[in-house]
Amino acid sequence: MSIDVSQFLETFYEESFEGLDTMESELLGLDVGAADSETINTIFRAAHSIKGGSGTFGLNAVADYTHLMETLLDEMRDGRRQVTEEAVNILLSSVDVLREMLTALRANSELEVDRISEAQQQLEALLGTAGADSAAEVESGQNNKDSAERGWRISFKPHLRLFKTGNDPARIFRELQALGDLTVQMDASDLPEYSYLDPEESYLQWELELKGDIKREALDDVFAWVEDDCVINITPLEPEESEQGSAEEADKTEVAAVAVKTVERRVGERRQENRRKGDRRGSANNESTSIRVGINKVDAVINLVGELVITQSMLSTLGKDFNMKKINKLLEGLDQLELNTRELQEQVMRMRMMPISFAFQRFPRLVHDLSQKMGKKIELKMSGEQTELDKTVIEKIGDPLVHLVRNSLDHGIESPQQRKEAGKPETGILSLHAYHQGGNIVIEVADDGAGLNAEKILAKAIQQGIVQEDVQLEEEQIYELIMLPGFSTAEKVSDVSGRGVGMDVVVRNIQSLGGSLEVTSEAGKGSKFIIRLPLTLAILDGQTVAVGDEDYIVPLISIIESIQVTGDMFHTVAGKGETFRLRDEHLPIIRLHEIFGGNPNTTELTEGLLVVVEGEGRKVGLFVDDLKGQQQVVIKSLEANYKKVDGISGATILGDGSVALILDIPGLIRLSNQHATDDKFKKIA
Amino acid sequence: MAKILAVDDSTSMRQMVTFTLKGAGYEVVEAADGVEALDKAKAQKFDLVLSDVNMPKMDGITLIRELRTLPAFKFTPILMLTTESTGEKKQEGKAAGATGWIVKPFNPEQLLATINKVLG
Numbered sequence: 001m002s003i004d005v006s007q008f009l010e011t012f013y014e015e016s017f018e019g020l021d022t023m024e025s026e027l028l029g030l031d032v033g034a035a036d037s038e039t040i041n042t043i044f045r046a047a048h049s050i051k052g053g054s055g056t057f058g059l060n061a062v063a064d065y066t067h068l069m070e071t072l073l074d075e076m077r078d079g080r081r082q083v084t085e086e087a088v089n090i091l092l093s094s095v096d097v098l099r100e101m102l103t104a105l106r107a108n109s110e111l112e113v114d115r116i117s118e119a120q121q122q123l124e125a126l127l128g129t130a131g132a133d134s135a136a137e138v139e140s141g142q143n144n145k146d147s148a149e150r151g152w153r154i155s156f157k158p159h160l161r162l163f164k165t166g167n168d169p170a171r172i173f174r175e176l177q178a179l180g181d182l183t184v185q186m187d188a189s190d191l192p193e194y195s196y197l198d199p200e201e202s203y204l205q206w207e208l209e210l211k212g213d214i215k216r217e218a219l220d221d222v223f224a225w226v227e228d229d230c231v232i233n234i235t236p237l238e239p240e241e242s243e244q245g246s247a248e249e250a251d252k253t254e255v256a257a258v259a260v261k262t263v264e265r266r267v268g269e270r271r272q273e274n275r276r277k278g279d280r281r282g283s284a285n286n287e288s289t290s291i292r293v294g295i296n297k298v299d300a301v302i303n304l305v306g307e308l309v310i311t312q313s314m315l316s317t318l319g320k321d322f323n324m325k326k327i328n329k330l331l332e333g334l335d336q337l338e339l340n341t342r343e344l345q346e347q348v349m350r351m352r353m354m355p356i357s358f359a360f361q362r363f364p365r366l367v368h369d370l371s372q373k374m375g376k377k378i379e380l381k382m383s384g385e386q387t388e389l390d391k392t393v394i395e396k397i398g399d400p401l402v403h404l405v406r407n408s409l410d411h412g413i414e415s416p417q418q419r420k421e422a423g424k425p426e427t428g429i430l431s432l433h434a435y436h437q438g439g440n441i442v443i444e445v446a447d448d449g450a451g452l453n454a455e456k457i458l459a460k461a462i463q464q465g466i467v468q469e470d471v472q473l474e475e476e477q478i479y480e481l482i483m484l485p486g487f488s489t490a491e492k493v494s495d496v497s498g499r500g501v502g503m504d505v506v507v508r509n510i511q512s513l514g515g516s517l518e519v520t521s522e523a524g525k526g527s528k529f530i531i532r533l534p535l536t537l538a539i540l541d542g543q544t545v546a547v548g549d550e551d552y553i554v555p556l557i558s559i560i561e562s563i564q565v566t567g568d569m570f571h572t573v574a575g576k577g578e579t580f581r582l583r584d585e586h587l588p589i590i591r592l593h594e595i596f597g598g599n600p601n602t603t604e605l606t607e608g609l610l611v612v613v614e615g616e617g618r619k620v621g622l623f624v625d626d627l628k629g630q631q632q633v634v635i636k637s638l639e640a641n642y643k644k645v646d647g648i649s650g651a652t653i654l655g656d657g658s659v660a661l662i663l664d665i666p667g668l669i670r671l672s673n674q675h676a677t678d679d680k681f682k683k684i685a
Numbered sequence: 686m687a688k689i690l691a692v693d694d695s696t697s698m699r700q701m702v703t704f705t706l707k708g709a710g711y712e713v714v715e716a717a718d719g720v721e722a723l724d725k726a727k728a729q730k731f732d733l734v735l736s737d738v739n740m741p742k743m744d745g746i747t748l749i750r751e752l753r754t755l756p757a758f759k760f761t762p763i764l765m766l767t768t769e770s771t772g773e774k775k776q777e778g779k780a781a782g783a784t785g786w787i788v789k790p791f792n793p794e795q796l797l798a799t800i801n802k803v804l805g
Contacts, residue, residue, distance in 0.1 A: 003705055003708070003793035003794070005792070005793065007704075008697045008700045008701045008704070011697040011700055012695075012697035014696075015695055015697055042741075044739070045694070045739045045741065048739045048768070049694065049695045052695065052698065052737075052766070052768055052789040052790065053697050053698055054790075055768075056698065056789060056790040056791060057697070057701075057790075063790065163760055164753070164759065164760070164782065165782055165783065166760055166762035166763055166782075166783075166784035167762075167784050167785070168805075170805070171802060171803060174802070174805060200760075225779075225784060225785030225786070228776075228779055292696075
């Protein structure tokens with residue numbers, strides 16, 4: 001019976017995949033010929049951990065395979081082997097094979113035996129070790145010869161330093177006792193005079209007799225830890241020897257035997273206890289995904305829960321014996337509760353945050369492989385990898401990012417020849433850049449390639465019937481065409497991109513996360529895809545504003561200020577609608593009631609308020625009746641419950657049970673531009 | 686109740702070791718590398734240290750050498766977790782002051798038997 005180790009498998013898989021990612025990125029950064037020993041050590045450590053874990057958790061195929069990798073890496077580490085491109089490539093493909101093996105094992109599916117054994121042969125060929133493991137068999141075979149039927153005589157003289165390794169002769173005797181009948185004779189002749197005696201040193205020696213049919217191997221095991229710290233001599237007992245002495249030492253042995261039995265019983269009890277616990281926990285569901293959270297984050301939550309409990313007990317004490325005199329205390333307590341709840345909520349949200357490096361880490365390999373395949377020279381630059389994002393967002397943003405990167409590699413960056421002709425360096429640069437901006441996380445995928453070809457895109461869009469032939473479009477609007485369903489300019493479907501999954505899917509994925517995608521491009525200089533994602537998916541700090549009977553939530557992060565305006569601040573610009581002057585800027589005014597309807601208390605700009613907000617770099621003033629409170633709101637999807645409304649990012653339920661709409665500021669600004677253009681058209685007509 | 690310091694950079698190994706030893710009634714404190722282990726060893730006393738060899742920041746051999754310089758760890762049993770391929774590490778570890786080793790891969794029973802044996 002054994003403790004069920006499968007409960008630790010999920011953690012093992014997770015850390016192994018992380019280890020493989022580390023190996024991969026370090027291998028890619030390895031300078032062939034002049035490898036940095038610390039880098040090799042890091043790679044070695046990752047392989048070593050996977051090997052140790054896989055052996056322990058019973059994944060022997062993985063253990064065998066990593067053993068080969070580890071041997072190769074060990075030779076590199078010690079300088080016995082050169083770091084060659086061949087070796088690095090074999091190690092890289094080994095990382096792939098291991099990743100496949102672990103994925104298959106995790107999913108309980110079949111291993112691809114052929115592929116594994118092929119990869120294994122490659123490694124073995126490089127190592128030159130095929131069929132060289134016969135030494136172990138020879139070694140294990142010779143032990144039979146060394147068993148003595150009667151028993152063993154052992155003379156054991158520890159070196160002075162024995163205690164300093166934490167070893168204790170008593171432990172050794174206990175172990176021997178467990179093997180057979182043990183007789184111990186102590187020799188204290190080396191014990192110095194009391195004044196010279198150092199209690200930290202070992203002066204005693206022993207003559208031991210161990211009776212029974214015991215293999216020499218078992219004895220060697222017992223002494224294995226101390227063999228370098230003692231003089232030891234083990235000889236088989238002669239027949240007559242074994243008879244002698246057994247009587248005279250019988251008493252001693254018996255006492256020792258009792259002690260050993262007690263120990264054994266204790267061990268037995270512990271084992272049983274273990275087994276019970278193991279069974280109970282072993283049945284836990286290991287299919288659910290997990291998240292690894294820094295202990296400091298968990299501690300912060302525990303602290304806050306502690307405070308929450310204190311507040312709660314304070315309030316319930318107050319409630320037991322409440323009268324109106326205590327109202328201030330009650331309000332204080334409720335404030336405290338609000339503070340605790342908010343902090344707790346923030347901390348719990350923080351637990352879900354992970355650095356975006358989790359989504360970025362696959363790209364060095366992807367770029368390495370694809371650029372080799374396409375014969376392009378590409379340097380990948382990444383920055384802001386530590387920017388934190390919600391775990392769900394990280395998981396879902398991976399595929400869209402891969403798509404954008406593949407597109408840039410395939411369509412964006414030109415071949416070295418073309419680049420040379422265009423007077424650019426042969427090596428193209430692909431950059432991934434993540435950063436915070438306001439309440440958003442921005443991820444940019446940029447290349448210094450040829451840029452989008454507006455003419456070609458427009459022609460293709462007309463040909464595919466996406467737009468009318470005589471339409472007049474701004475360059476930016478043309479770029480946006482590539483995000484429409486069914487659009488592809490790829491002449492032929494390549495292995496790299498253009499698999500029929502279009503940019504529209506990328507856009508849809510990003511939008512489903514509450515984000516947006518923007519494209520900028522300059523012919524000959526390159527293009528940039530800008531993904532904007534909300535920091536968190538669920539909760540928002542909002543300012544409630546009133547327009548007539550309606551309440552709207554403005555995300556606090558997008559508010560710059562709120563002002564009451566005077567008559568001399570307005571202008572009406574022909575074709576652009578109303579604007580107002582804020583210090584030295586002129587900003588457009590958006591009247592919420594004109595966009596969403598409703599009956600405002602006033603339509604006079606001087607009687608209401610202007611909330612100055614910023615979205616996607618543009619500032620506008622929102623005209624509202626009044627400001628109400630600030631509060632955190634839980635975002636509910638409007639799409640899921642009703643339908644998508646332009647200018648609205650969602651809805652929430654307020655404390656009094658009523659529903660308020662949450663404004664999508666960038667969307668609102670775009671919408672109002674459209675309104676202005678429509679008006680312009682109307683006026684022209 | 687004996688207190689054990691378990692040092693390993695692999696979370697799954699630490700989990701397994703901790704689960705096994707706690708199940709047997711031992712108190713277990715975990716550390717993910719040598720530096721963390723040394724910090725913990727300076728702050729509290731342990732009856733046994735169980736340490737992996739290959740770890741980032743500070744490896745197991747250095748950890749053992751450092752631990753042996755602390756008065757409280759002069760005679761404390763320190764066991765290394767090694768793999769057979771790093772056999773030469775055993776010698777290095779012994780020279781640094783290790784009590785013994787447990788060879789990876791091991792199962793929880795082997796681990797527990799060894800620990801019980803050492804702590805008697």
